[in-house]
Amino acid sequence: MKLTTAGESHGKTLIGIIEGLPSNLPVDIEFINSYLALRQSGYGRGGRQKIESDKIEILSGVRNRLTLGSPLAFQIVNRDYANWQPYMAPEGADVSQRRLTKVRPGHADLTGIIKYDQTDARNILERASARETAVRVAAGAIAMCYLKELGVEISGYVRCVCGIEDDNTYSFEQLPAAKSQPLFMLNEGLQQKAMVLIDELKANGDTAGGIVEIRVKGLKSGFGSCMQYSTKLDAILCSAMMSVQAIKGVEVGMGFNAARNRGSAVHDQIYLENGKYTRSSNNAGGIEGGMSNGEEIVLRAAMKPIPTLMKGLNTVDTATGLPAKAAGERSDVAAICACEVILESVVATALSQIVAERLGGDNMREVKERYSRLP
Ligand code: EPS
Numbered sequence: 001m002k003l004t005t006a007g008e009s010h011g012k013t014l015i016g017i018i019e020g021l022p023s024n025l026p027v028d029i030e031f032i033n034s035y036l037a038l039r040q041s042g043y044g045r046g047g048r049q050k051i052e053s054d055k056i057e058i059l060s061g062v063r064n065r066l067t068l069g070s071p072l073a074f075q076i077v078n079r080d081y082a083n084w085q086p087y088m089a090p091e092g093a094d095v096s097q098r099r100l101t102k103v104r105p106g107h108a109d110l111t112g113i114i115k116y117d118q119t120d121a122r123n124i125l126e127r128a129s130a131r132e133t134a135v136r137v138a139a140g141a142i143a144m145c146y147l148k149e150l151g152v153e154i155s156g157y158v159r160c161v162c163g164i165e166d167d168n169t170y171s172f173e174q175l176p177a178a179k180s181q182p183l184f185m186l187n188e189g190l191q192q193k194a195m196v197l198i199d200e201l202k203a204n205g206d207t208a209g210g211i212v213e214i215r216v217k218g219l220k221s222g223f224g225s226c227m228q229y230s231t232k233l234d235a236i237l238c239s240a241m242m243s244v245q246a247i248k249g250v251e252v253g254m255g256f257n258a259a260r261n262r263g264s265a266v267h268d269q270i271y272l273e274n275g276k277y278t279r280s281s282n283n284a285g286g287i288e289g290g291m292s293n294g295e296e297i298v299l300r301a302a303m304k305p306i307p308t309l310m311k312g313l314n315t316v317d318t319a320t321g322l323p324a325k326a327a328g329e330r331s332d333v334a335a336i337c338a339c340e341v342i343l344e345s346v347v348a349t350a351l352s353q354i355v356a357e358r359l360g361g362d363n364m365r366e367v368k369e370r371y372s373r374l375p
Helices: 029-039 081-088 109-115 122-128 130-148 172-180 188-203 233-242 255-260 336-359 364-373
Strands: 002-006 013-019 057-060 072-077 153-161 210-217 247-252 270-273 276-279 297-303 314-317 322-325
Touching: 002 130, 013 130, 029 130, 029 336, 072 130, 109 122, 130 153, 130 336, 153 172, 153 188, 153 336, 172 210, 210 336, 233 247, 233 297, 233 336, 247 255, 297 336, 336 364
Parallel strands: none
Antiparallel strands: 002 013, 013 072, 057 072, 153 210, 210 297, 247 297, 270 276, 314 322
């Protein structure tokens, strides 16, 4: 399975193409759209989300809600293009308008214009923008349809917003409740504090990041491989998470805390109960030797604060070479809820690729039979 995305933030449309899906996979369009809406939700988002109402339009690869086995192409139309067409159209665009030269620290602007030989960072930011993640969420929702057929579920919540951290442990069954919360947090007191902080940051033209935890339940053991570095499950899932805009750190299970503790406090001890192997804990986050071990997979990712600050950080105007305040385009104060949905999505896509590689199968009947035969 392979996903390719295309599209600019204020261009006409966003496009995704998924290759390698088996036939007869039920595609739940209502679920995909509700998941897209979830990505647009959350406390601290900016004005753009009032304009957009993301919906998937499937263009190929599905007939009567079942995949055909052919490439699945889809689009999500940018409603804001109606306002941007004069400046973004492939032909006849007025590129003297909407220029961005007061490059934003932390964004792709400066490095991008140098690398791609541009004078206007608009030609960089339009693609670097997290708007692209709408496609990855739609694709992730399709990957979740595939994983659901095998009894594999993905969920998550927000653990931290700009230093306000929830260090409680939650069961997988408690996680879905987060999605109906304004910041996808499970501790209401901390969430309230985080909302007050976001209001303060907004008033000061500042932004917030946070930490998200993603969990996978129901995956059998043996996915990923210890035989070649590039096939390790943790390497693949962490790479998928790092590919999300604004992610600066990832960890598996106990993660960085494992390094702060001794071996006997870290490694999950193994027992045999009624002919089944069990572990005393899940500090490994469900992955040992680059392979799923049958326990829940536990992943966390750190999102840096959004790099577009309304108050503008110190920078250089690349048009004049003079010191300037960075461009403060319309922006989100916090997009941690969107990030949570996106991380679930990219994990779903990467995991479905690993599952499909191991199981093969041209149609869902084959896929399900092969999965059911695994120990
Ligand atoms: C983004 C800037 C903002 C965000 C955008 C990502 O867009 P705009 O400049 O149009 O206000 O809202 O995110 C989305 C549009 C989205 O759907 O997530 C950026 O610079 O990365």
